[in-house]
Amino acid sequence: MRAADGTPLKVSIARAMRRNRLLALGLIAPLFFFILFSFIVPIVDMSLRSIDNSVVPGVLPNTTAALRDWDGEGLPPEATFAALAADINAGRESREIGKVATRLNYEVSGMRGTIMGTARKIARIEEGPYKEALIEANKDWGETETWLLLKRLSDPYTFGYYLNAVDMRFDSVGNVVAQPEFRQIYVNLFIRTLWMSLLITGLTILLGYPIAHLMATLPLRYSNLLMILVLLPFWTSLLVRTTAWIVMLQSEGVINSLMVWIGLIANDARPQLVHNKIGTIIAMTHILLPFMVLPLYSVMKTIPPSYMRAARSLGANQLTAFVRVYMPQTMAGVGAGCILVFILAIGYYITPELVGGTSGTLISNLIAYHMQQSLNWSLAAALGVILLGTVAALYFIYNRIVGIDNMKLG
Amino acid sequence: MVRGEFLTMLGPSGSGKTTCLMMLAGFEAATHGEILLNGRPINNVPPHKRGIGMVFQNYALFPHMTVAENLAFPLQVRRMGRAEAEEKVKRALSMVRLDSFGNRRPAQLSGGQQQRVAVARSLVFEPDLVLMDEPLGALDKNLREEMQFEIKHIHESLGVSVVYVTHDQSEALTMSNRIAVFDDGIIQQLASPPTLYERPENAFVAAFIGENNKLTGRITHVNGQSCTVDLDSGGTVQALAVNIGGIGERTTLSLRPERVLINPPADKYPNAFEAKVEELIYLGDHIRTRINFAGNDQFVVKVPNAQGHVVINEGGAVRVGWAMEDCRALDA
Known part of the structure; x- marks a missing residue:
């Protein structure tokens, strides 16, 4: 077959397609190079630093x-x-x-x-x-x-930094031994980072699910108002929100004073709510809540009310219908929200730095310490690579169990 | 409504038929009046205790369950034993001829198959009454006709009562024992399909069901069953007095296109007019003929394509006539 100008149709189509492909490549090139030089190259460079011993x-x-x-x-x-x-x-x-x-x-x-x-x-x-x-x-x-x-x-290469990052070291003859007790901090910090991130993820589900459900089912007028309330923190600076929590939670702060005023606690027994784990958990739960609510909302919005009606007409009471028909359909949103919140939480830096004190800091704070104060970039890189590896491994497991294709971000 | 009846609620969109169905199902509260099921008022019974099956417009099959799990759901929430439930699910699946589809997800089924599953699910717990809310609206024409017969057969074999909502009049005529024609939230007429088509009681029903020639005029004379009407466009017509006011009141005349005869035998009918043929549309089994008589150019006559039918030409002159009983004088 030949095109109108006499060239074979195949060649003519291939030529037209090539032009489109080049155009498409040209359009994505700026983003590609931006990502390459601002993201991929620095990550690879920092990762290599973790084994660099030159x-x-x-x-x-x-x-x-x-x-x-x-x-x-x-x-x-x-x-x-x-x-x-x-x-x-x-x-x-x-x-x-x-x-x-x-x-x-x-x-x-x-x-x-x-x-x-x-x-x-x-x-x-x-x-x-x-x-x-x-x-x-x-x-x-x-x-x-x-x-x-x-x-x-x-x-020129060493795994010493990785050993340091998991509280071990080479002894003088090159055997791998545990660090002395007083220098063992990283493993505990990794464990703390993991369980606090899990706890924060769980709290955002507990708090976010009802809000998202309300937003998806209320009439538009009220759901818009709720949406604004959810998004409002998004539009405020992260630093402002975090410092606001310090004002709220400190021992002379709003919450403590209120509890003293209504007589819930004695004036001289104000609990420490900030500069510790509690402060980090409260502030991070609040800050990460929209990342749970929005995917949940977008999934719930697509579930027509007729499913619940169908379940009710088939004889299920409100609770059974909700648990057996509604909730399974929101799992895609729960999965998306969980993975978003968890991955953000595991690498969170500013909030734990400001409200975490010593007991509420996470691994990222220590990475920042090694980048900025001790200037041991190789150890920071080793810690970072381990963190990245942990997230990648968890993502892999999540994908195996839940299936990433089932996830809906919006 | 009689037990075992197939009752259709028919009306244009926004006429209140779905709202009425939702009140039966218990998803909307009735502002006044009582809903009785087997003589028992159910106004305050929550939907899941009414024991009414329902088929939704978009089927509402639970996407995270297989077909068999969907069917088993109403049995499980009624705490039925596993073996008995499985037996019923199997029977329901074979009733809609989907025996081998139990392990599929709804998304893996075609529209018609999903429709059948939805019907099976609404029947599997043996309710006295099944509500269907435009269940065939999303199907293409052939499938819709096939499903109409299938639902009708299931209804006949199970003897269950069905309340069916549709805006498609041919669907309503095909399936129902009785049809309630809705407009503006009010039942305009509740009657069997032939009655509804042949003896509509008001102008809305006449216009909504089937094709209809509408003539408006003023009543000049009433004589028992019949009346004489002066048309607005000129001419005088003898009509059957069905739903009219007194002499001098306005009325709408309803005349089915297939009841109008071309070149009728002289003096046989009281209504006979000279008319001009405006347009012919060939439709195979009949020829749709638009004629102009007495200044009314939207008058349609269906000429059956039978052996030896009258040959008419566009622009030609014909005589048309019809019986007094076929022209119904209704409300204005």
Whole structure:
């Protein structure tokens, strides 16, 4: 078959289709590149940081090369000491030595002083034997463990940060051992993040389901008003809402004063409602409630009242009809709301930071701490990857049980 | 309403027939008057205790249950034993010829099959009365006709009473024992289909059921059963006095197109007019002929396509006539 201009129809159609395809690609290209550079590239870069260990081999190249043949018994030979002296000297001049000091300090507290102290004195060590001179400069160089640490960190990749993120570490000979008790914080924080997110998700279902049902069944005039009330928090800044909760919940705040006024509690026994878990749970439940209500509402809106009527006409009372006919049909909305609220809650940062105190903070607050205060980005990245992995795993399980195709977001 | 009857509520949309049905089912409260079921007032009985089956316009099959579960639902809420319920579900499915479809979801069925499941579900708990709210509205024409017969047969074989709502008059005529014609929330006429078609009691029923030639005029003379009417468009007609006021009052005459004869034998009918043929539409079994007589150009005559029927031409002149009894003088 041929088109009007004589070219075969197949070719002519393919040409027309190609033009459309290119146009479509051109239209999505801006979004694609935006996502690529603002989302995918940073995530991949940060994830790689969690196994990145290039500082020591990068700044101390001669030392790591020399240590490769060392058997780990006693002290390394003189040549290794000479290499270290040269590396530290070069690192001091290029001002890179501080990075090594920080990196070693993550592993063993006090190593920063060892490295920086040596670096200050390295200019005076002009010739060998370097072994005695370095031990003279800092006695840590006479310890086998210091050298074992350097040897262990001479590999450009490490899983050490992941071990740290689950409260474990490599000991001096490279075995995986648990962190000392007082440094075990991450696993507990992960567990707390999970159960608090689950609790918040459950609370939003309990509070959101009746509201969504009302909105879907009331006459338009009232349901619009309700919708505005639900959406109003959406239009207010997150910070304003969170600080408003501090005002409400603090010990001299609205709720406590009200309870004292009506005589529910004694004036000197005001409960602590904020800067702890309770504060985080209350504020986050309120803030995440619309994410439950809206998918529920959109699903309930599509359920015609005739189903309930049919169930009633078939002999079911109001409750049976609701439980057996209405509720199963809203499960798609419940599933969507749950996954939205849970995933948002598990990574929530600002609200727990402001109202959480110490007992109500979540894992994201610690990630932020490592990004901003301790500047241990690799540990932050490892924690982040574990969090991402947890969410992905839960999503996978959810998909297996509920089926993501059954989910309705609107 | 008699036990075992098939009663249809027919009327244009907004005429109150669905509201009336919802009051029977218990979803709307009656502002006054009493609803009796088996002589027992049910105004204050909640819907689930009325024991009235109902088929909804969009079927309202529960999408999260299989067909069998849908049918078992009314039995389960009545706490019927599992074995007995299964037996009844099976019987109901075979009644609507869907024996092998028990494990399907409603979404996997065609419109007609869903319709049959809805009917089966409304009957499976053996109610005395089944309400059907335009159950065939969503089906295409052929399927609708097929389902009309099927519902009629189920009704006949089970002997259940049915109240059926529709706005489709041919559906109403096909299925019903009696039809209640609704307009403006009031039953205009409650009668059997032949009575309704042949002896409508007011102008609304005459116009709503079937095709109808409407002539308006003023009564000049009443003589027992018959009356004489001067048409507004000119001419005088003898008509059957059905629902009229006194002499000088206005009236609407109703005349079925198939009761008008072309070139009738002279002097046989009191009504005979010269007319002009305006338009012919060939419809196979009959020819729809629009004629103009006495300034009324919307007058329709159905000429049956029988052997040796009169040959008429567009623009030609014909004589038309009809019997006095076929022209009913109704309210204005």
